[in-house]
Amino acid sequence: MLDTELRTMIDEVKDGRMDRRGFVQRMLAFGLTAPMATQILAIGGVAMAQSPTPYKPTKRGGGGPLKLLWWQGPTLLNPHFATGTKDQDGSRLFYEPLASWDSAGNLNPILAAEIPSIQNGGLTADGKSVTWKLKPGVKWHDGKPFTADDVVFNWEYARDPATSALTIGVYQDITVEKVDDLTVRILFKNPTPFWADAFVAVVGCILPKHLFADYKGAKSREAPNNLKPVGTGPYKFVEFKPGDLVRGEINPDYHMPNRPYFDTIEIKGGGDAVSAARAVIQTGEYDYAWNMQVEDDVLLRLEKGGKGKTVYSTGGDIEFIALNFTDPNTEIDGERSSIKTKHPLLSNPAVRKALALLVDRDAIQKHIYGRAGRTTASFLNGPEQFVSRNTKWEFSIEKATQLLEEAGWKVGADGIREKDGKKLKLLYQTAINGPRQKTQAIVKQACQKAGIDVELKSVVASVFFSSDVANPDTYSKFYADIEMFQIPMTQPDPAQHMRRFHSRFVATKENKWQGRNFPRWVNKEFDAAIDAAEAEVDPVKRAAFYIKANDVMWQDTVVIPVMHRLKVGAATNSLRPVLSGWTNDTDNIQDWYRET
Amino acid sequence: MRQYILRRLLIAVPSLLGISLVLFIVLALAPGDPFSELATNPNVPPEVAAALRTKFGLDDPVYLRYLHWLAAMLQGDWGFSFVSRMNVDTLILQRLPATLYVIGSAQLLALTIAIPVGVYAATRPYSIFDQIANTLAFIGFSLPTFFTGLLFILIFSITLDWLPFVYTTDIKATGFRWMIEQVRQAIMPVMVLALFQAASMTRFVRSAMLDVIRLDYVTTARAKGLGQTRVIVKHAMRNAMIPVVTLVALQMPAVFGGAIVTEQIFRIPGIGSLLISSILSNDTPVVMAVTFVFACLVVLFNLIADVLYGWLDPRISLR
Numbered sequence: 001m002l003d004t005e006l007r008t009m010i011d012e013v014k015d016g017r018m019d020r021r022g023f024v025q026r027m028l029a030f031g032l033t034a035p036m037a038t039q040i041l042a043i044g045g046v047a048m049a050q051s052p053t054p055y056k057p058t059k060r061g062g063g064g065p066l067k068l069l070w071w072q073g074p075t076l077l078n079p080h081f082a083t084g085t086k087d088q089d090g091s092r093l094f095y096e097p098l099a100s101w102d103s104a105g106n107l108n109p110i111l112a113a114e115i116p117s118i119q120n121g122g123l124t125a126d127g128k129s130v131t132w133k134l135k136p137g138v139k140w141h142d143g144k145p146f147t148a149d150d151v152v153f154n155w156e157y158a159r160d161p162a163t164s165a166l167t168i169g170v171y172q173d174i175t176v177e178k179v180d181d182l183t184v185r186i187l188f189k190n191p192t193p194f195w196a197d198a199f200v201a202v203v204g205c206i207l208p209k210h211l212f213a214d215y216k217g218a219k220s221r222e223a224p225n226n227l228k229p230v231g232t233g234p235y236k237f238v239e240f241k242p243g244d245l246v247r248g249e250i251n252p253d254y255h256m257p258n259r260p261y262f263d264t265i266e267i268k269g270g271g272d273a274v275s276a277a278r279a280v281i282q283t284g285e286y287d288y289a290w291n292m293q294v295e296d297d298v299l300l301r302l303e304k305g306g307k308g309k310t311v312y313s314t315g316g317d318i319e320f321i322a323l324n325f326t327d328p329n330t331e332i333d334g335e336r337s338s339i340k341t342k343h344p345l346l347s348n349p350a351v352r353k354a355l356a357l358l359v360d361r362d363a364i365q366k367h368i369y370g371r372a373g374r375t376t377a378s379f380l381n382g383p384e385q386f387v388s389r390n391t392k393w394e395f396s397i398e399k400a401t402q403l404l405e406e407a408g409w410k411v412g413a414d415g416i417r418e419k420d421g422k423k424l425k426l427l428y429q430t431a432i433n434g435p436r437q438k439t440q441a442i443v444k445q446a447c448q449k450a451g452i453d454v455e456l457k458s459v460v461a462s463v464f465f466s467s468d469v470a471n472p473d474t475y476s477k478f479y480a481d482i483e484m485f486q487i488p489m490t491q492p493d494p495a496q497h498m499r500r501f502h503s504r505f506v507a508t509k510e511n512k513w514q515g516r517n518f519p520r521w522v523n524k525e526f527d528a529a530i531d532a533a534e535a536e537v538d539p540v541k542r543a544a545f546y547i548k549a550n551d552v553m554w555q556d557t558v559v560i561p562v563m564h565r566l567k568v569g570a571a572t573n574s575l576r577p578v579l580s581g582w583t584n585d586t587d588n589i590q591d592w593y594r595e596t
Numbered sequence: 597m598r599q600y601i602l603r604r605l606l607i608a609v610p611s612l613l614g615i616s617l618v619l620f621i622v623l624a625l626a627p628g629d630p631f632s633e634l635a636t637n638p639n640v641p642p643e644v645a646a647a648l649r650t651k652f653g654l655d656d657p658v659y660l661r662y663l664h665w666l667a668a669m670l671q672g673d674w675g676f677s678f679v680s681r682m683n684v685d686t687l688i689l690q691r692l693p694a695t696l697y698v699i700g701s702a703q704l705l706a707l708t709i710a711i712p713v714g715v716y717a718a719t720r721p722y723s724i725f726d727q728i729a730n731t732l733a734f735i736g737f738s739l740p741t742f743f744t745g746l747l748f749i750l751i752f753s754i755t756l757d758w759l760p761f762v763y764t765t766d767i768k769a770t771g772f773r774w775m776i777e778q779v780r781q782a783i784m785p786v787m788v789l790a791l792f793q794a795a796s797m798t799r800f801v802r803s804a805m806l807d808v809i810r811l812d813y814v815t816t817a818r819a820k821g822l823g824q825t826r827v828i829v830k831h832a833m834r835n836a837m838i839p840v841v842t843l844v845a846l847q848m849p850a851v852f853g854g855a856i857v858t859e860q861i862f863r864i865p866g867i868g869s870l871l872i873s874s875i876l877s878n879d880t881p882v883v884m885a886v887t888f889v890f891a892c893l894v895v896l897f898n899l900i901a902d903v904l905y906g907w908l909d910p911r912i913s914l915r
Contacts (some may be wrong), residue, residue: 061658069762072873075680083679164648169641221681239689242680245765270863270873275749280760282754286762461879463627468647471627472695514642585789 010540013044054576055591057261061250066262068287071276073269075242078159078226079205080165088202088587089244089290090267091201094141094231098132099196100152101582102315105492108588109550111135111146111206111232111255113182116195120387127191127537132199134182138255140208141237142231148178151199153209162217166270167203174198193537194493201491201583206232234260234590241357243269254590261593272297280570281308287575287594290585294436296370299570308572312371315581316382316489316497319373319563321428321443321482323352323358326520328427328479335509336472336479344422346481350407351424352557354400355482355579358446361393361559367442368435373563379498380550381564382581385539386494388547391554393561400450409451417451429457429473429480431464436484439562447485469512476513478520486565492582494535494546501558502530521558601903602626608895615891616884620665622881624658652678657781665884675881681864688867692852694765695859695866697778699851702786706793707844713794713834714801718809720827729798736795747862748784759784763864785862789855793847800843804836811835838908845901849893852884 057063059188082088098112107115113133116122122131135488139144155176158165165171165356175187176198186198198204215223229237232255235248250260268286277291277299284307292299292310299310310403327341345351361375380386409417409424417424428444430436437458444454457480459473466484472479489497498515499505503523507515526549533545553559569585571577574595577590649655653664670676674684717726753761760781768778808814809832817827856868863869867886874882903910 064601075677075877076682078681081681161644161647164644164651166640166644168644172641221676227682239766240681241765241865241872242677242687244690247766266766268762268863270865270869271860275761275861275863283761285760460627462876466627467642468627512642538827543667 015209016250017232032124043254050116054578055259055593056576056595057258057593059256059340060254060260061263063261063263065264065266066288066592067286068265068267068583069271069276069279069289070267070269070289071271071273071289072247073243074267075241076226077229077237077240077246078207078223079202079208080163080167081220081226082152082202083166085202085291085584086269090240090582091200091205091229092233092584093235093246093248093265093589094229094233094237095205095207096233097201097206098134098199099204100201100587101492101580102588103580103582107200109135111138123195125537127195128188130186130195131179132184132186134184135183135255138209138232139253139586140232141251142208142211142217144208144210146206146208146232147181148184149181150206150209151184152176152178153213154206155368157212157216158205160217163220165220170198191535191537193534193539194458194491196557197426197491201587206331229459235265238264239486244555247267259590265589277302277310277570280309281306284308284381284572288577288585289570291373292570294568295368296372299568300370302333308570308575309573310371311569311577311579312365312566313569313579313581314382314564314566316380316492316494317486317581318379318381318489318561318565319439319484319486321355321484321560321562322478322482322519323355323558323560324478324483324519325522325558328481330482333509337477339508339522340507343481345424345426347431349557350403351409352449355447355452356557356560357394357396357400357403358452359393359443359562360446361562362395362396363442364439364562368596369563369565370436372564372568374567376561376564377554378466378550378562378564379495379553379559380546381561382489383492385543386546386550388550388554390547390551392568395446395447397446404450411451415451416453423453424451425453425455426481427457428482428484429459429464430484431461431475432458433461438499439484453561458548467512467514474513476515476518478507478518484562498533498549499530501553503527519558521556522553523558525558526552526556597903597906601899604899604902608899612859612888612891612895616666616669616888617662619884619887619891620662621658621905623884624661626878627908634786665881669888671910674885677874677879679877679879679882679883684882687870687882688885690887691865691867692764692866695852695868697853697861698763698782698785698864698866699789703793703844703847703851705786705790705796709790709794710797710801711840714798715805715828715833717798718802718805718836719824721806726802729802732875733795733798736791737799739792740857741792741855742857742861743790745784745788745858748788749861752784761862763862765865785864789858797840797843799838801840804839805832808836835909836910838905841908842901843906845897845904846894848897849890852893853890 002587070086070089072086074086076082076087077091077094079088079091079095083092083124092513099107099109099115102108109115111134113135114120116130116132118125134148141147155171155174156168157163159171161168173189177185177187179185195291199206211230227240234251234254236251237537238249239245249266250263254260268306273291273293277292277294279285280287281291281302303309323346324343325346326337326339327343328337330336332338351541365373365375375393377391378388380388404417409419412418412423428440430440440456444456447454463471463473464475466474468474475483475485487497490509501521502517505515505517506517506520506522507513529545529549530550533542536542536545565583567581569577569579576593576595579585580588653661665675676683677687680687713729717729720726749761752759761784763781763785765772769777814827816830817831853867856872859866859868860872871886873886874886
């Protein structure tokens with residue numbers, strides 16, 4: 001039903017031939033919920049709304065120092081080598097992309113003169129190319145002009161496998177060509193609905209061609225400017241000590257008016273999250289601290305009478321429990337959890353549904369995550385237009401018991417349910433991390449009441465998340481019945497996030513467990529929705545496909561979503577940081593200022 | 597004497613080789629790899645992670661990797677950090693000043709407290725002074741540095757707001773102000789470490805002195821009519837220092853190695869925090885270099901201690 005008919009209806013609303021209420025009622029008749037119908041209407045209009053920035057200062061500089069405290073300091077300053085957010089954050093002070101994401105998931109131009117759209121000719125209807133217009137008059141910190149050649153060079157640099165850039169995934173399948181000195185065109189092989197990946201946000205930071213041209217490919221590590229960044233950003237590089245300190249000073253020639261506000265900037269690294277929270281919230285020694293992995297109780301206590309507060313940004317990070325669809329205890333061709341097997345207990349939908357009813361998200365939020373988490377029944381939690389309104393979680397031990405009873409699982413002498421001689425015993429693994437172990441305990445308790453015996457296992461994070469093929473305890477091998485961890489959503493587009501459960505990405509011995517579909521779930525309906533979404537350029541239909549995919553996952557109980565996690569930072573009361581859950585903390589650093 | 601030192605140095609070579617081999621194998625067998633973060637990053641295709649491993653030689657057999665490392669090390673090439681992609685020696689040299697300054701001052705302070713207190717307590721065993729010193733020493737070394745560190749922060753930074761608790765290497769001030777700031781930010785970590793060290797050293801000095809002070813030659817010296825101070829300082833103390841020298845010499849590598857816990861608490865960018873973050877990120881070349889430097893220092897200071905024994909007590913023959 002989501003085809004031309006829907007499109008015509010949206011056009012009718014736009015032209016005033018149909019009123020909004022009429023539209024929503026028609027949608028309800030199609031089986032959609034009212035909020036979803038209005039969402040579709042909203043995104044059916046113009047591609048992206050641009051939010052006005054709340055930036056107040058009326059002149060450049062004069063803001064004194066900005067002191068940032070990262071409990072893991074940046075260890076390198078080349079954005080194409082950056083392994084984690086800490087490195088990206090450090091590089092981002094000096095280097096800039098063409099555009100970055102705001103908190104609603106919209107693009108804001110940085111080095112681009114405008115955001116490409118169908119209206120301004122930047123996007124084509126076939127979804128196979130994007131044309132970016134660059135801002136004129138932008139200069140590198142050493143005074144050389146920034147041009148289209150720099151942009152094209154970055155594509156060549158990153159896509160060369162010998163450079164070993166970690167951004168290669170973004171650049172290897174595209175072609176970038178120079179149209180004129182201030183225009184570049186990106187060509188895609190296939191229609192690409194999510195066109196804003198290359199040269200956007202942290203993976204899109206642009207290096208100066210004149211300083212890196214000799215260090216493309218195998219010589220990439222020898223570039224002297226890997227340690228002394230020369231970018232276009234609001235701050236100029238002063239000093240760098242890996243893991244300890246990054247320092248910059250104001251760029252007097254910065255290309256945005258009245259920005260930046262601060263005269264100097266520094267990121268101090270090291271220590272732990274709690275004392276970082278203390279140094280910002282309680283004593284005000286620092287202005288901002290990142291990634292506050294601290295229990296909410298502690299933060300609340302520090303905030304009382306302190307000099308700062310916690311700040312939150314909403315992205316799509318999801319903490320969830322995944323169910324294994326294959327048998328972890330049977331070995332086939334030297335492989336456990338082989339796709340050729342079926343899980344003896346979890347292949348029964350009643351057991352999966354019962355487990356979903358046994359996760360008390362309210363208690364988990366109340367006692368563990370506090371303000372840093374939201375209860376959810378969806379794997380896909382943002383941006384707004386992609387979020388399903390059709391899923392709803394429930395915590396009910398009675399209903400779970402009833403489901404199991406109906407499915408023939410009877411309580412045995414030891415209080416554990418059994419059926420056909422198989423006991424309802426599950427191994428539940430996760431990475432070692434305070435909140436996770438507490439969540440495990442809450443889930444285990446509810447399961448016990450319903451007659452499910454749960455054995456808990458925790459693995460050191462560095463092993464659990466490693467790609468070590470020899471280790472049996474990695475999350476991708478999944479040699480347990482259920483496991484729990486967080487998947488961060490790194491882009492405001494769901495393609496990458498949702499694609500992972502497509503059946504062609506099943507993790508097996510053959511692909512060295514690099515496939516991202518670790519529950520080894522195969523569902524034709526889901527695959528079809530993902531395939532359709534990836535080729536769909538129309539934003540309305542595309543959103544509907546992802547919502548559908550999310551709902552299929554929920555109905556089939558592949559994963560049990562536990563918490564939609566927010567990013568937590570700490571800032572002094574007067575600081576006005578501009579944060580977005582869709583990108584790094586420092587990605588809009590040019591807009592930060594202090595209220596005087 | 598020269599021959600003795602030469603012989604000792606020659607013996608050190610195979611032991612250092614052995615140490616490096618063991619370190620290397622242990623690191624190679626440890627779980628996790630430096631590129632584990634790539635496994636969860638959807639932007640990095642698996643082939644790239646694999647290519648990086650090959651490029652950095654991680655897929656070679658262990659013995660080959662060891663030989664490469666050894667050959668490079670002999671030519672003065674310490675390798676480069678996988679995480680920062682910069683040379684390991686630059687990284688270590690950047691961290692050394694803070695460690696030497698903070699941990700070195702702590703050791704000096706500990707010695708200046710421990711020797712006089714220990715000696716004085718030994719000359720008057722079971723006196724009030726001795727008992728107070730003993731009690732304090734016991735409290736001192738039963739309290740771990742992470743506890744006293746946090747206690748100090750809570751008292752002096754949070755409650756009284758006298759001292760900063762984040763150590764910075766880029767103090768903006770110059771000249772005299774700069775020096776004041778340097779001292780101010782080092783007070784807490786130095787005190788935490790010095791109190792802990794002084795406590796155990798005091799006990800050590802006291803017992804060493806007690807052993808010596810009862811020996812016949814000390815009684816003889818007293819019988820000859822020498823003054824108390826002269827007997828203690830010139831005759832007894834010199835011999836009592838032998839075990840203390842051992843203790844101090846074996847602790848010298850720690851001065852270079854930093855105090856991991858204290859450096860973490862106060863965010864001192866020293867070798868200790870470099871080591872811990874490198875271990876956490878599986879940055880093997882850095883871990884290898886830092887631990888190997890420790891091994892060299894241990895061997896070196898053992899040798900220095902041996903030489904000092906001969907000077908302190910000529911009865912200890914070098915042959």
